[in-house]
Amino acid sequence: MKETFYITTPIYYVNDVPHIGHAYTTIAADALARYHRMKGQKVFFLTGTDEHGEKVHKSATQQGVPPKELADRVVTRFQGLTPALHITNDDFIRTSEPRHYASVQALFQKSLANGDIYLGEYEGWYCTPCESYWTDLQLAEGNCPECRRPVEKRKEPSYFFRLSKYQKPLLDYYERNPKFIRPESRRNEVVSFVAGGLNDLSLSRTSLSWGIPVPGNPGHVIYVWYDALTNYLTGVGYPDGGERFDTFWPADIHLVGKDILRFHAVFWPAFLLSAGMTPPLGVFAHGWWTVEGQKMSKSLRNAVDPYEIVKIYGPDAFRYFLLREVPFGLDGDFSRKALVHRINSELANDFGNLLNRSLGMLGKYFSGTVPSPGQPGEEEQALRAKAEDILQKVDEAMEELELGRALATIWELVKAGNKYVDQTAPWALAKDPARRERLGTVLYTVLEAARICVLLSAPCIPVAAQRMWEALCCEGAVEKAVLSSAGRWGGLPEGATLARSAVVFPRIEE
RNA sequence: GGCGGUGUAGCUCAGUUGGUGAGAGCAUGCGGCUCAUAUCCGCAGUGUCCGGGGUUCAAGUCCCUGCACCGCCA
Numbered sequence: 001m002k003e004t005f006y007i008t009t010p011i012y013y014v015n016d017v018p019h020i021g022h023a024y025t026t027i028a029a030d031a032l033a034r035y036h037r038m039k040g041q042k043v044f045f046l047t048g049t050d051e052h053g054e055k056v057h058k059s060a061t062q063q064g065v066p067p068k069e070l071a072d073r074v075v076t077r078f079q080g081l082t083p084a085l086h087i088t089n090d091d092f093i094r095t096s097e098p099r100h101y102a103s104v105q106a107l108f109q110k111s112l113a114n115g116d117i118y119l120g121e122y123e124g125w126y127c128t129p130c131e132s133y134w135t136d137l138q139l140a141e142g143n144c145p146e147c148r149r150p151v152e153k154r155k156e157p158s159y160f161f162r163l164s165k166y167q168k169p170l171l172d173y174y175e176r177n178p179k180f181i182r183p184e185s186r187r188n189e190v191v192s193f194v195a196g197g198l199n200d201l202s203l204s205r206t207s208l209s210w211g212i213p214v215p216g217n218p219g220h221v222i223y224v225w226y227d228a229l230t231n232y233l234t235g236v237g238y239p240d241g242g243e244r245f246d247t248f249w250p251a252d253i254h255l256v257g258k259d260i261l262r263f264h265a266v267f268w269p270a271f272l273l274s275a276g277m278t279p280p281l282g283v284f285a286h287g288w289w290t291v292e293g294q295k296m297s298k299s300l301r302n303a304v305d306p307y308e309i310v311k312i313y314g315p316d317a318f319r320y321f322l323l324r325e326v327p328f329g330l331d332g333d334f335s336r337k338a339l340v341h342r343i344n345s346e347l348a349n350d351f352g353n354l355l356n357r358s359l360g361m362l363g364k365y366f367s368g369t370v371p372s373p374g375q376p377g378e379e380e381q382a383l384r385a386k387a388e389d390i391l392q393k394v395d396e397a398m399e400e401l402e403l404g405r406a407l408a409t410i411w412e413l414v415k416a417g418n419k420y421v422d423q424t425a426p427w428a429l430a431k432d433p434a435r436r437e438r439l440g441t442v443l444y445t446v447l448e449a450a451r452i453c454v455l456l457s458a459p460c461i462p463v464a465a466q467r468m469w470e471a472l473c474c475e476g477a478v479e480k481a482v483l484s485s486a487g488r489w490g491g492l493p494e495g496a497t498l499a500r501s502a503v504v505f506p507r508i509e510e
Numbered sequence: 511g512g513c514g515g516u517g518u519a520g521c522u523c524a525g526u527u528g529g530u531g532a533g534a535g536c537a538u539g540c541g542g543c544u545c546a547u548a549u550c551c552g553c554a555g556u557g558u559c560c561g562g563g564g565u566u567c568a569a570g571u572c573c574c575u576g577c578a579c580c581g582c583c584a
Contacts, residue, residue, distance in 0.1 A: 186582090188513090188514060189513090189582040190582085196513090196584090326522095349547075352546095353546055356546055408534095408535085419552095421551090422542095422550060426545065427544065503547055504547095505547080506547070507549090
């Protein structure tokens with residue numbers, strides 16, 4: 001097993017406030033980061049904000065404030081996701097920070113020095129009011145696609161990146177690293193895009209001031225995507241290097257939405273190869289959410305506010321729903337009805353109730369003291385084998401970033417636990433004093449199975465898992481537990497006295 | 511227009527290299543239990559596996575073709 005794990009979210013553009021899409025990427029990255037920590041790996045988890053570029057500059061101008069001030073205001077909305085969603089990012093990077101300027105300029109300098117970045121001339125259709133260039137194809141009946149006003153042919157000096165030179169190296173890299181782009185279907189799209197030929201990429205603008213200046217030519221501002229992508233290096237200490245950088249680069253996973261896959265799977269590795277750096281090991285593109293069956297749009301004003309959902313349903317329910325509802329990589333639909341349904345049937349009825357009924361019987365029959373299990377019978381052996389199998393299967397799913405499948409797998413054990421209780425009918429055993437040892441074995445077994453479920457679900461539903469972990473009198477924080485030892489059967493402390501805990505997942509009345 | 515993908519129970523989808531009567535979850539109906547947040551467990555289904563043709567002893571699984579939908583590119 002690799003000893004380190006570096007995962008990132010994209011940096012979020014401060015022109016917008018957080019919605020379900022941001023929350024989704026961040027939550028998924030968090031679940032993966034938490035899981036890898038529980039595997040005992042050293043993890044670095046980075047998120048942050050993208051603060052440069054035309055759109056931010058324009059919004060700021062409209063509001064009559066400097067762009068930095070706008071960014072300072074909006075960034076708090078993104079930073080607030082960390083406590084609200086119980087995210088465990090190790091750093092939060094803002095592209096307006098000095099450390100990032102140094103990083104972008106250093107990387108740029110490398111490619112400038114070896115000739116992969118050269119000064120040329122950019123030509124396109126320019127819309128003065130929008131301060132934007134458009135290509136022939138983007139034009140709407142010859143006019144600006146955004147404001148519909150006429151455009152003019154315009155030229156400006158620009159630095160270019162010799163992307164064309166990297167077609168072959170990129171295809172080689174994809175070939176050698178079949179899991180670099182996932183899911184598979186996205187990989188095929190990227191490969192055919194690159195195979196179709198690459199044009200050099202304009203890397204600077206003279207028409208904009210809100211950004212990072214080209215080293216040695218401050219009249220130019222570096223292209224926002226070059227600036228933004230480099231955050232993944234800055235976050236681990238580039239260009240100074242140091243322990244953090246040596247430990248974590250190259251990144252294991254850049255988690256992205258499918259709309260920005262090309263930047264991460266084509267441009268970014270090319271920039272890095274040019275600068276003599278190792279490209280990331282993986283880019284995973286997840287799907288998009290519709291809301292109540294409709295596309296999210298500003299005109300429909302149907303964006304889901306993560307803060308509001310968390311206020312109503314709590315962070316675990318929100319996290320669980322997003323991760324469980326859809327196979328990771330595909331699109332999904334967010335609806336209150338589906339959310340409530342999953343909360344009630346899976347969290348409350350299946351999982352919450354398993355713990356609750358077990359603790360209830362333990363209190364009733366053993367005054368809450370965990371008995372020592374006797375000789376395991378066939379049913380006990382079966383449940384234990386199931387738990388061990390599930391541990392393995394969850395690991396396979398998590399390694400493939402299949403978070404939904406991982407949860408579905410955990411729930412197989414939850415259901416097996418409930419079935420075991422019905423099969424062994426402890427309430428019947430309790431009526432016969434001669435079968436007291438058997439009763440103890442049954443309760444130990446079901447509680448132990450529940451403990452494994454808590455352990456495995458902790459990366460996805462950390463707050464609830466911690467409460468359940470404590471209810472089972474397990475030591476320390478569940479997030480600090482290491483799967484290889486804590487996942488071993490028999491970790492439930494014998495002789496401990498467990499109180500009947502408060503309901504962890506309350507049902508939601510519809 | 512080019513490349514790629516998908517089409518399986520009411521819904522969302524699994525279905526290894528072709529081979530026992532085609533599956534899971536949800537929803538539906540019926541039955542059982544009572545420890546539990548009226549929770550849990552069991553049983554029952556229903557399917558021209560998109561249409562057509564072909565290869566084979568044997569195809570949801572391979573080939574050809576048609577239709578529909580989706581993605582990427584132009």
